[in-house]
Amino acid sequence: YPMDVIWLDIEHTDGKRYFTWNDNLFPNPIEMQKNISAHGRKMVTIVDPHIKRDNGYHIHDEATRLGLYIKNKDGADYDGWCWPGQSSYLDFTSPHVRQWWGEKFSTDVYQGSTLDLYTWNDMNEPSVFNGPEVSMQKDTKNLEGLEHRYWHNLYGTYMQQATAEGQVMRTKNTQPAPDRAFVLSRAFWAGSQRFGAIW
Numbered sequence: 001y002p003m004d005v006i007w008l009d010i011e012h013t014d015g016k017r018y019f020t021w022n023d024n025l026f027p028n029p030i031e032m033q034k035n036i037s038a039h040g041r042k043m044v045t046i047v048d049p050h051i052k053r054d055n056g057y058h059i060h061d062e063a064t065r066l067g068l069y070i071k072n073k074d075g076a077d078y079d080g081w082c083w084p085g086q087s088s089y090l091d092f093t094s095p096h097v098r099q100w101w102g103e104k105f106s107t108d109v110y111q112g113s114t115l116d117l118y119t120w121n122d123m124n125e126p127s128v129f130n131g132p133e134v135s136m137q138k139d140t141k142n143l144e145g146l147e148h149r150y151w152h153n154l155y156g157t158y159m160q161q162a163t164a165e166g167q168v169m170r171t172k173n174t175q176p177a178p179d180r181a182f183v184l185s186r187a188f189w190a191g192s193q194r195f196g197a198i199w
Contacts, residue, residue: 006036007120008045016084017057018047019104021112029112037116044184045113048123049159050087053079059104063090068097070148073139080128080136089126092158093142093151101159102166115171118182119163124156125187156187157195164195 014020021029033043051060051069063069069077069088077088091097107113128136138149160183167181183196192198 004041005118006041006043008043010046010048010083012045015052015054017052017054017059019059019110026112030114033114033116037114042116042118042182044118044120044182046120046122047163048083048121049089049092049126049155050080050082050084050123050128051090052084053086053088054084060088063088063100066100067143068094068100070136071141071143073137073141075141078136078140081130082123082128089128089136090159091142092155092162093146094144097143098158098162098165101162102169105163105166106170115174119167119184121156121159121163121183121185121187124159124185125152126155153189156185157189157192160185160188160192160195 010016012022012026014022026032036043051057051063054060064077068090070091072078080087080089090101092101104110105113105119107115110117125135127134131137135152136148138147138152140148142148142151163183163185164181167183181196185192185196185198188198
């Protein structure tokens, strides 16, 4: 059959926690990816900017400890509602947050991933179900203290950049070097074409 990619939406994760797998549905994701790539196909998993507020989820715990989330107007971690329920949103406008995010794509960190696994960044406008116009309040702040109203249109591009740079980082020192990164993004802005495709 004419097919290039198998796409996995959020249900492939463990309870809507990105960088995880549902062990019942995908008991051996590495073997699965190897079988797919052996036929010249690739796999893409969804990774969105909303991080489930769940103590014990390593991404959330680390982002909270390091202070990487967007803040509300009172300075607390922003708490919005998206697919996982209560969620916080990483500040992709910050270079050190983008670096941290990129490191999560390492096959050592993203358990069950291979160099043939690529990424779909969805909901990265950012989308907040209980926010005005289904986004963040305009007075939420990034880590530099700038309000959302100033960087709203850049958020998705910065996330796609961080993801693409993470895919490049994970291939460093591998021989032979794999194909270039592939990141499909729903949100975009001028210059997004440097980091991948949009839909």
